[in-house]
Amino acid sequence: MKKLLTVLLAAIFLLAVAAPALAETAPIRVGFANINEKGSFGKMVLQNMKKVAAERGYEIICVDNNSDGATAVQNADTLISMDIDIMIEFNVDQSVAPVIMEKFNAASIPVIAIDIAHEGATFFGADNAFAGTLAGETAGDWVNKNWGGEIEYVVLIVQPVSGPAVAPRVKMFPEGIRNKGIAFEDSQIVEIDGQNDAQFTQARFADFLLAHPDAKKIAVATINDVAASGVYAAAETAGRAENIVLVSQNCTADFVEPMYAVEGKTNWIASIAYFPNRYGEFVFNIVDKLVAGETLEPAYYIDHIAITWDNIKEWYPIDNLPWAGL
Structure with a gap:
């Protein structure tokens, strides 16, 4: 014991x-x-x-x-x-x-x-101001090459619920376009609240197209690819995809896979990458x-890149997409 x-x-x-x-x-x-x-x-x-x-x-x-x-x-x-x-x-x-x-x-x-x-x-x-400016500059290069540097409207699909910090992703889009020497008045800028919903955005942008039947050169920025898919669906349904140039944010499957499907033949020309x-x-x-x-620093930022048909294979090769299998 x-x-x-x-x-x-x-x-x-x-x-x-x-x-x-x-x-x-x-x-x-x-x-x-x-x-x-x-x-x-x-x-x-x-x-x-x-x-x-x-x-x-x-x-x-x-x-x-x-x-x-x-x-x-x-x-x-x-x-x-x-x-x-x-x-x-x-x-x-x-x-x-x-x-x-x-x-x-x-x-x-x-x-x-x-x-x-x-x-x-x-x-x-996100470095939201940089990302928004980069989107505008990417659109501006395309406008100079394809529309002779002319724009009739700049449409911003905004998301107010996300607050002022995120707003520059879209709000800096006009500044980026102007950086490329393209002139337009502030009165030509239109804001639409897409409510972070593709179907809602599609309906609202369809309303815009219906209200502006003669507009042929419309530059559009969205806060993400979800909203952009709604914008592009509205333009295609109206038979007016050639009347817009669209740049989105996030560069997800919603952008990359349709881009590959049409081999770059689209007016949804770019999405700004965030590398989630x-x-x-x-x-x-x-x-x-x-x-x-x-x-710690107060803030740490992503290095953003505009993904287009010209560089998509480098950053998002079709045989090694980061969301494959999810």
């Missing part, structure tokens, strides 16, 4: 000594609230987040904001209750950003906000800095 008691006491002692070491080696728990997982963009982001977290030894807990502010707030509560150490927030409804940040600040959880600025969080994502298939790599570089105790 005495021998058994000695063994038990020794085991308890070893567990007591080992417990702090085990606690020290427990992985850092990272919460990730994704934009949505309906389309290829969100799926690519999720896939890369999980992959990089596993490679770098982080535990990641993922939820889907479903592009909805109320859901994003609920997800914040859920992740806080799961004792996360760091939060990666991809919420597109800026109106709820203060509520979300209040919750994480109260829990002393540092936040990295993707694409939509959340005051008090480290920002990662590498978001995990980019964001966990910031997480690594945070864990190491380094001082």
Whole structure:
């Protein structure tokens, strides 16, 4: 009996000594609230987040904001209750950003906000002003080559719910066109709220085309490829695809696959790339800095590229598309 008691006491002692070491080696728990997982963009982001977290030894807990502010707030509560150490927030409804940040600040959880600025969080994502200007310059080059440098209307498909930080993706489009020496009045700029919905955008742009039956040279910018698919569907349905030049943002399957299907013979000429298939790599570089105790920059930006038929095979080869198999 005495021998058994000695063994038990020794085991308890070893567990007591080992417990702090085990606690020290427990992985850092990272919460990730994704934009949505309906389309290829969100799926690519999720896939890369999980992959990089596993490679770098982080535990990641993922939820889907479903592009909805109320859901994003609920997800914040859920992740806080799961004792996360760091939060990666991809919420597109800026109106709820203060509520979300209040919750994480109260829990002393540092936040990295993707694409939509959340005051008090480290920002990662688009250089929106550059992306919008690049879209305009890409359209401007095409207009100079194909329309003799003339434009009748500039149509901006906006998304007010995402807030002023994202707006330059579209609002800087006219400036980019003007950078190419193309002159037009501000009165020729038309804004349409696409509500981040392809069918709604299609209906609204169809209304614009109906109201301007004689317009032959219309430059269009959209905040993403989803909205652009609605714009182009409206133009094709009206038999007026040749009357528009369209540049979108995000460069997802919604742009790349139709571009390959028509071998570049389209007036949806470009999409600005954000490389969501590498978001995990980019964001966990910031997480690594945070864990190491380094001082973070207020913002980290993507290097955007305009993807056209001329360079699509270099960046998105048809036999190795990043969303294949999702």
